[in-house]
Every structure is written in C-alpha cells, then in structure tokens.
Amino acid sequence: MSDDYTGEQIEVLKGLEAVRKRPGMYIGNTAERGLHQLVYEAVDNAVDEALAGYAKNIRVVLFKDGAVSVEDDGRGIPVDLHADEGLPAVEVVMTILHAGGKFGKGGYKVSGGLHGVGISVVNALSEQMITRVKRDGWQYEIRFERGVTSQKLKRLGRAEGSGTSQWFKPDPQMFETLDFSWKILENRLRELAFLNRGLSITLRDERPDEPREKNYLYEGGIISFVEWLNDNKDALTPVISTNGEREDVVVECAFQWTDGYNEVVYSYANNINTIEGGMHLTGFRTAISGKVNEYAKKRGMLKEADGNLSTDDCMEGLTAIVSVKLQEPQFEGQTKTKLGNAKMRPIVYGLVTERLEFFMEENPKHARAIVEKCMQAARAREAAKKARDLTRRKNVLEGSGLPGKLVDCKTTDPSRSELFLVEGDSAGGTAKGGRNPENQAILPLRGKILNVEKARLDKMLSNEEIRTMITALGTGFGEEFNADKLRYHKIIIMTDADVDGSHIRTLLLTFFYRQMRQLVERGYVYIAQPPLYGAKKGKRQEWAYTETELQAVFNGSDPKEWTVQQFKGLGEMDAEQLADTTMDPEKRRLKQVTLEEASEDAERMFTTLMGDKVEPRKLFIQEHARNVRNLDL
Numbered sequence: 001m002s003d004d005y006t007g008e009q010i011e012v013l014k015g016l017e018a019v020r021k022r023p024g025m026y027i028g029n030t031a032e033r034g035l036h037q038l039v040y041e042a043v044d045n046a047v048d049e050a051l052a053g054y055a056k057n058i059r060v061v062l063f064k065d066g067a068v069s070v071e072d073d074g075r076g077i078p079v080d081l082h083a084d085e086g087l088p089a090v091e092v093v094m095t096i097l098h099a100g101g102k103f104g105k106g107g108y109k110v111s112g113g114l115h116g117v118g119i120s121v122v123n124a125l126s127e128q129m130i131t132r133v134k135r136d137g138w139q140y141e142i143r144f145e146r147g148v149t150s151q152k153l154k155r156l157g158r159a160e161g162s163g164t165s166q167w168f169k170p171d172p173q174m175f176e177t178l179d180f181s182w183k184i185l186e187n188r189l190r191e192l193a194f195l196n197r198g199l200s201i202t203l204r205d206e207r208p209d210e211p212r213e214k215n216y217l218y219e220g221g222i223i224s225f226v227e228w229l230n231d232n233k234d235a236l237t238p239v240i241s242t243n244g245e246r247e248d249v250v251v252e253c254a255f256q257w258t259d260g261y262n263e264v265v266y267s268y269a270n271n272i273n274t275i276e277g278g279m280h281l282t283g284f285r286t287a288i289s290g291k292v293n294e295y296a297k298k299r300g301m302l303k304e305a306d307g308n309l310s311t312d313d314c315m316e317g318l319t320a321i322v323s324v325k326l327q328e329p330q331f332e333g334q335t336k337t338k339l340g341n342a343k344m345r346p347i348v349y350g351l352v353t354e355r356l357e358f359f360m361e362e363n364p365k366h367a368r369a370i371v372e373k374c375m376q377a378a379r380a381r382e383a384a385k386k387a388r389d390l391t392r393r394k395n396v397l398e399g400s401g402l403p404g405k406l407v408d409c410k411t412t413d414p415s416r417s418e419l420f421l422v423e424g425d426s427a428g429g430t431a432k433g434g435r436n437p438e439n440q441a442i443l444p445l446r447g448k449i450l451n452v453e454k455a456r457l458d459k460m461l462s463n464e465e466i467r468t469m470i471t472a473l474g475t476g477f478g479e480e481f482n483a484d485k486l487r488y489h490k491i492i493i494m495t496d497a498d499v500d501g502s503h504i505r506t507l508l509l510t511f512f513y514r515q516m517r518q519l520v521e522r523g524y525v526y527i528a529q530p531p532l533y534g535a536k537k538g539k540r541q542e543w544a545y546t547e548t549e550l551q552a553v554f555n556g557s558d559p560k561e562w563t564v565q566q567f568k569g570l571g572e573m574d575a576e577q578l579a580d581t582t583m584d585p586e587k588r589r590l591k592q593v594t595l596e597e598a599s600e601d602a603e604r605m606f607t608t609l610m611g612d613k614v615e616p617r618k619l620f621i622q623e624h625a626r627n628v629r630n631l632d633l
Contacts, residue, residue: 016095016124016147023174026121031176036184038125041118042070042166043201047192047271049074050199051325055163060189062205066178067128067169076135076162079153088153090133090142094123095149119166123147125175126168134159146171182212190216194228195271195323197221222254222321225266229319233258236317236373237366242355246347248327253284253352255320257370261377261456262514263315267322269329269339278332278339280324283348289314291356296371309374312479316377322348383458384478403468407432407442412487419472419488420528420583421445423495423504426571431494433575434583441488443472448504452511466511475516483518491519492590494528494582496569509593520595529589530573530582534565543581545589 019026027034027041039060049055055074062068078089085092097120123129124147133140139159143151170178182205189201193216204213218224226239241254267274267281274281289311296302296309330340360367402408407428409417419441422428428444435442450463457478460466470477474487493508495501505527512525519525531543533550537557544550554562567573573581582588 016097016120019097019121019124020147020174023125027125030174032179032181032184035170035175035177035180036188038122038168038170039068039070039180039185040188041122042068042168043189043192044271045119045166046070046072046074046164047196047199049164050196051271056198057200057202059202060185060204062180062182062185062203062207064207065169066180067167068180069165069167071163071165073161073163076133076164077131079133079135079140088142090131090140091149091153094120094129094131094142094144095147096120120147122166122168125171127171127173129166129168132156132165132167133163135162186214191273192216192271194218194222194225194321195268222252222323225321226254226256226319229264230256230258233260233319235259236369237363240355240359242351244351246351247343249344249347250325251280251348251351252323253320253348253355255288255318257373258317258319259373260317261454262317263312264319265315265322266320267339269324269326269331271323271325272329272331272337274331274337274339276333276338279341279344280322280339280348283345284320284322284352285311285315286345287349287352287356288318291353291360292370292374295357295360295367296375299368299371301368301371302375309378310381313374313377313381317373324348377456380456380458381478384456384461387458387461403443403471405444405468406472407435409435409439409441410437411439414487414489417441417488418490418492419443420492420494421469421508423501423570427494427496427569430571430573430575430578431583434577434579436583440583441472443469445469445504448500449507449511451507452514460515469511473516475519477515481516481518483516483522486519486524489524490526491524492526492528494530494570496571497530497532498568501569512593513595517595520593523592523594525593527591527593528582529591530567530570530578532567534567534577536563536565537561 023030023034027037043058043060046055046058049072050058052074055072057073059071060068061071077093080089081087082089082092085096087095123144126144127146128150129144131142131144137158137160139156140153141151141156142149142153172178182203185203189203193199193201198217198219198221200215200217202213202215205211220227223239223241236257236259239254239256241252243250243252245251265281265284267277267284269278269280289309292314293302293308297304302309324339324344326341326344328341332338332340360370405428411417416439418439420431420435420443422431422442422444424446425444428442431442431444445465445468447465449465449469450460452460452466461477472487473491474485476482476485491512493505495505509525512520529545531545532547533544533553535542535544535550535553542553544553550564565572570578570582580587
C-alpha cells in the first residue's frame with residue numbers, strides 16, 4: 001500500500017455501481033433477508049399507490065426460473081420526459097438513486113419502503129428487469145440488465161386501465177441464495193393486507209408441480225388483525241378500536257384483553273414494523289395505563305393508598321395493533337425501527353384515551369373484568385418480586401451465586417462461552433465428559449420445565465428448573481431482565497430425539513420467546529442436532545442425521561456390511577461420540593433460532609401449541625401429521 005494519498009485514490013461510483021459494490025448497505029445483506037427485501041421494495045411502491053387512493057389490487061408471482069413479478073393497478077410510473085435528466089421519468093426512477101415521487105413534490109402524501117432508493121436498488125441487484133407501465137390508454141416497456149438500460153422505453157400498444165408491473169430476476173453474482181420462501185413472503189403480504197383495509201394482495205407460486213395461490217383481503221383491517229392473533233385465545237373483551245386524523249397524521253388502533261399473561265403489541269409507521277416501538281407506542285401504553293387506573297379508582301376498586309397499577313400490569317393479556325401514517329417519519333434506534341416523531345405521543349394518547357373511556361363507561365361488566373385482570377397481574381408482580389429477593393438472598397448465602405448443578409466453563413468472555421441445556425443428569429454427565437472445559441458449560445435440567453404460556457411470573461419463579469436457568473444465564477428476570485448481562489452468547493438446547501425431548505425443547509423455546517425474547521432476537525439461542533444413526537464398517541465411522549443420509553452412507557454398498565446404531569437419546573452415546581457429533585464446533589450441526597419477519601406467526605404458533613385450548617392443537621396435528629419427521633413410536 002502506498003503512503004501517498006492523492007486524487008488518484010478517489011473513486012467515483014456512477015449510476016447504480018455503488019449499490020452493486022456494497023449491496024448490504026441498501027438491503028441489509030445478500031442472504032435470505034436481502035433477497036426478500038427486493039420483493040418488499042417493489043410491493044411497497046404498489047402499496048404506496050394504494051395509500052394514495054389509486055391502487056386496489058397487488059399481485060406477486062414467483063416463477064420457476066427464479067424471477068418475480070409485482071403488479072398493481074395504480075396510476076403507473078410517469079413516462080413523460082424528465083426536464084432535468086432528459087430521460088423518461090420511469091427510466092430516472094429505475095436507474096438513479098434517490099429519484100422518485102416521495103420527496104415532497106406532491107407525488108405521495110405518505111410512503112413506506114426505502115423512500116426513493118428501493119426500486120432502483122432492486123434494478124441494480126437484478127440480472128434482468130422489465131418494467132411495464134399502463135397509463136393514458138397505452139402500455140409502455142423498458143428493460144434493464146444489472147441496473148443498466150438495455151432497451152429504451154417503447155410503446156407496446158393500446159391498453160385499458162393503468163398500473164405498473166415490475167418483473168425481475170435477482171442476480172446470482174450478488175446473492176448467496178436465490179430461493180424465495182413462500183412463508184416469509186406470505187407473512188409480510190398478509191401483514192400489509194391487514195394494515196391497509198380493503199387492499200387485495202395475491203401471492204402465486206408457480207414453482208411447485210401444482211402451483212399455489214392465496215389472496216389476502218381484510219375489510220376489517222387491523223380489527224381483523226387482532227382477531228387473527230387472538231384466534232386461539234379466550235377474550236375478556238370485544239376488540240376495541242379507534243381511528244382518526246389529526247395534524248395530517250392518520251392513527252389506527254385496535255386492542256383486546258384476553259385471559260393470557262403475555263402482552264402482544266405490534267406497532268407500525270407507514271406500514272413499517274417499528275419493532276423498537278417509539279412515540280406512538282409510548283402514547284398508546286400511557287393511555288391504557290392512565291385510563292385503567294382512573295376507572296379503578298373512580299369505581300373504588302383501587303384505593304388511593306394502594307398506589308397505581310403499573311403499565312405492565314395494565315398491558316397483561318392485551319393484544320394490540322398501533323398503526324400510524326405520517327408524512328415525515330423519523331426513524332431511530334439500533335435498527336432504525338423506532339419512531340421518533342414527538343408529536344405522535346399526544347395524538348395517539350388522546351385518541352386511545354377518548355375511545356377507552358367511552359368503552360369502559362358504556363360496558364361496566366367488561367371494564368370490571370379489565371381492572372380485575374390488571375389487579376391480579378399486580379399481585380403476581382409483587383409475589384414475583386418477593387421470590388426474586390428470596391432467590392437473591394439465598395444465592396448470596398450460598399457463595400458464588402451460581403446454581404450447584406451448573407458445570408461452568410473457564411472463560412468469562414460471553415462471546416466465546418457456550419451453555420448446553422441438557423435433558424437429565426445422565427446426559428448431563430456424558431456432556432460434561434465430552435465438553436471443552438475452556439468455553440463450554442453444561443446445565444442438566446431435571447424433567448420438563450414449567451409451561452410458561454400458562455403461568456405468571458410468580459409461578460415461574462417458584463419453579464426450580466426455571467430459577468436455576470435464570471441464575472446461570474445471569475440476565476435477571478422480569479423487570480430486571482438485561483440481555484447485556486448474558487454470560488453465554490451461545491445457549492444450546494440439547495435434548496433427546498424422541499417425543500419427550502421434543503416436548504422439553506418446545507417448553508424451553510416457549511420460555512425464551514415469552515420471557516427472554518431479546519436473546520432470540522439477538523441470535524443467542526440454538527438447537528443441537530444430534531445424529532439419529534451411527535454406522536460403522538471396520539474402522540470407518542459415519543454419522544447420519546436422517547434416513548436419507550444413512551442411505552447415502554451406504555452409497556451402494558450392502559447395508560449388511562455395516563453395523564448401524566440408532567440413537568434415541570443422548571445417554572446412549574458415550575462422551576467421545578457426543579463430543580464428536582454434537583458438541584465439537586468443527587463437526588457439529590446447530591440450528592440457530594431466529595425471529596425475522598414471522599413474529600406474528602410465532603405468536604399464534606406458541607398459543608396453539610402451548611395454550612389452554614385443545615381443539616386448535618388437535619387441528620394443527622391433523623393438518624401437519626403427514627409432514628412429521630423422525631416419528632417416535
């Protein structure tokens with residue numbers, strides 16, 4: 001490297017070269033998340049047409065060759081000549097960053113997506129892209145290759161109606177994967193249909209031998225969203241909703257209390273999921289807490305000497321959607337998904353306060369049920385605090401503060417440390433013998449932990465296995481939870497490959513999702529993948545994780561030449577085998593537990609599998625019975 005730093009070292013990236021040079025800056029990454037972001041950007045443009053009052057239908061198609069099309073019946077991208085650039089407006093939009101109708105010149109009042117960056121980024125990262133526009137009685141077409149115009153805009157002929165069609169094929173030079181997930185796209189498109197009442201979104205997949213198609217249209221909007229989320233829960237109230245426009249801001253809120261113990265609240269700004277919350281969510285939570293406390297004291301259910309119910313008490317069992325649409329959203333936070341516009345707080349607070357006050361006055365029976373639910377939550381919170389204090393004092397008395405059954409590792413660097421949560425003392429002993437003591441810790445769990453889907457904090461803290469886990473992890477619990485204090489950045493659930501093992505794994509995942517969700521969101525939770533088979537032929541030892549892999553091990557040889565061992569439990573392996581197959585970072589297989597676009601689906605899944613209602617669980621088993629793998633009989 002030369003010490004000289006001159007003008008020759010300054011590189012100017014023209015057109016969309018910057019996007020191809022650093023795609024992660026524009027779409028997050030070049031793996032699965034970034035690939036799907038291409039579709040979202042095209043869809044967001046179509047949704048913006050719906051928000052502006054022009055589009056009513058959006059159609060997304062996945063083709064066999066890996067291409068995607070997104071079509072809407074909006075106004076169509078303008079095709080007239082752009083005065084400054086000397087190019088058709090559609091070509092400017094498709095080939096120049098920060099060009100679009102979302103920058104205050106009257107094209108759009110509110111918009112989502114990457115605000116004028118999105119569709120040109122899709123173009124830059126596509127091997128080929130075709131844009132077709134219908135407007136003013138004609139259809140037009142323009143083509144691109146890797147962001148560069150390959151066919152100038154031409155008029156194809158007469159056409160009825162208006163709209164835009166974007167067909168693109170992601171560039172294999174840019175992406176690690178080109179396989180679109182139906183499930184991921186379905187979750188986002190369904191969410192957009194809920195958030196935009198009356199908008200019809202169709203997803204079609206032509207890749208399977210039998211193509212599938214699904215339409216998402218919800219005339220109830222976010223009220224339907226809440227009903228969908230609470231489908232398998234017992235409601236204490238009907239869905240309460242409010243909407244209004246103040247200071248050029250549109251606010252929609254829908255919420256419903258259930259007999260569950262978890263707060264399920266999703267907030268959005270211009271259709272973007274504000275997973276870190278923000279001013280609109282603060283206004284909503286403050287309104288709920290203030291009005292519940294006011295009603296409880298006014299009716300004598302809560303004495304002045306009792307103090308106020310906390311916001312968390314008032315939010316227990318509440319499912320809510322808070323959606324705002326505004327002209328200049330200010331996004332903050334670690335992932336730029338926290339709404340910072342200060343005026344949103346009083347606007348949301350005012351609308352929700354008015355609506356909830358009216359509802360409680362008109363429905364005293366439901367109002368009493370809400371207050372009683374919140375007061376039970378407060379009593380449980382006090383009991384949980386006492387249980388935490390008792391556990392803390394006990395740990396201090398016992399010395400180290402770490403549970404006795406924890407076999408800790410030597411390093412204190414969380415980024416290097418791994419904690420294996422192991423089913424039973426027997427497997428725990430084997431894992432202890434097979435671990436690397438430098439950075440691998442073992443915590444054996446006796447039997448099945450408490451199903452936290454059906455329990456409040458106080459009951460959880462009375463469960464020895466849960467207390468042991470919380471102490472080992474070091475994060476604290478409930479109000480004191482702090483993910484930054486986690487002692488191990490890999491928490492590995494290692495259970496037997498049988499029904500009991502699967503149940504324990506589900507109980508642990510329920511615990512982490514409900515009570516320590518940040519650990520899942522940060523990617524700290526993993527599932528170990530022990531092999532199902534060990535196959536030995538002479539001195540050659542092979543491991544197989546599925547029946548298909550076992551057949552591949554035989555590779556045309558006579559299976560009778562092999563000695564095959566099927567492992568039902570971790571205890572059937574010796575320490576060396578367990579280390580070799582499941583614990584050694586160089587050889588093991590781990591599944592990282594992630595929570596990306598499908599958080600609403602995860603919410604419904606945990607309710608279905610672990611909630612009180614039996615019928616939804618029965619239907620789920622019937623629906624998925626044919627897809628089961630490694631059935632334990």
